Amino acid sequence: GAVVSQHPSWVICKSGTSVKIECRSLDFQATTMFWYRQFPKQSLMLMATSNEGSKATYEQGVEKDKFLINHASLTLSTLTVTSAHPEDSSFYICSARRTERAYEQYFGPGTRLTVT
Amino acid sequence: QKEVEQNSGPLSVPEGAIASLNCTYSDRVSQSFFWYRQYSGKSPELIMSIYSNGDKEDGRFTAQLNKASQYVSLLIRDSQPSDSATYLCAVNQGGSEKLVFGKGTKLTVNP
Numbered sequence: 001g002a003v004v005s006q007h008p009s010w011v012i013c014k015s016g017t018s019v020k021i022e023c024r025s026l027d028f029q030a031t032t033m034f035w036y037r038q039f040p041k042q043s044l045m046l047m048a049t050s051n052e053g054s055k056a057t058y059e060q061g062v063e064k065d066k067f068l069i070n071h072a073s074l075t076l077s078t079l080t081v082t083s084a085h086p087e088d089s090s091f092y093i094c095s096a097r098r099t100e101r102a103y104e105q106y107f108g109p110g111t112r113l114t115v116t
Numbered sequence: 117q118k119e120v121e122q123n124s125g126p127l128s129v130p131e132g133a134i135a136s137l138n139c140t141y142s143d144r145v146s147q148s149f150f151w152y153r154q155y156s157g158k159s160p161e162l163i164m165s166i167y168s169n170g171d172k173e174d175g176r177f178t179a180q181l182n183k184a185s186q187y188v189s190l191l192i193r194d195s196q197p198s199d200s201a202t203y204l205c206a207v208n209q210g211g212s213e214k215l216v217f218g219k220g221t222k223l224t225v226n227p
Binding site: 034042093104106107109110 | 148152159161204213217
């Protein structure tokens with residue numbers, strides 16, 4: 001149990017376009033999902049916390065208008081990178097919290113975004 | 117500033133040895149502690165969670181927690197080359213759903 005999927009696994013887009021990444025919890029309900037970004041050889045950086053049915057909470061320094069998060073249901077959260085630029089190229093990873101298992105977070109496989 | 121500190125390594129052990137990974141945290145009200153394994157180019161995978169002082173064993177893995185010393189560790193017995201990865205310590209930020217991650221310790225198990 002505790003499987004989280006992400007789609008797409010990798011994407012290449014041109015500068016100025018928008019990209020949507022989906023995160024799904026496949027075998028459990030997740031009231032809270034998290035979006036992270038990881039640059040090469042660096043640790044995870046939390047971008048935002050997403051709660052079903054409410055607005056996402058963004059970490060300091062993360063532009064909410066650039067990284068749009070929608071937690072539409074207990075099994076789906078989406079991250080849209082708007083007007084992407086090369087500096088947005090990174091590994092984006094979502095995680096989902098199993099409500100009944102305290103604060104355990106289960107990670108999706110990640111999406112590698114390259115902006116040309 | 118809530119922090120989680122890990123020795124960045126790299127830590128190198130021979131196959132069959134015990135690998136010992138350490139982590140300290142600054143937030144005294146933290147209640148939940150986790151170890152994640154991350155292979156190069158992949159996302160983190162939860163391998164151990166521990167909530168109370170003492171040891172918790174799961175197969176070849178043992179997590180140890182000492183809240184008084186604000187210290188959590190992970191022991192990997194009979195280390196295998198497939199254990200070669202970066203190990204991330206994560207701590208629940210007191211009163212929050214968020215986890216604070218250490219920067220990770222890179223472990224290499226030599227055949």
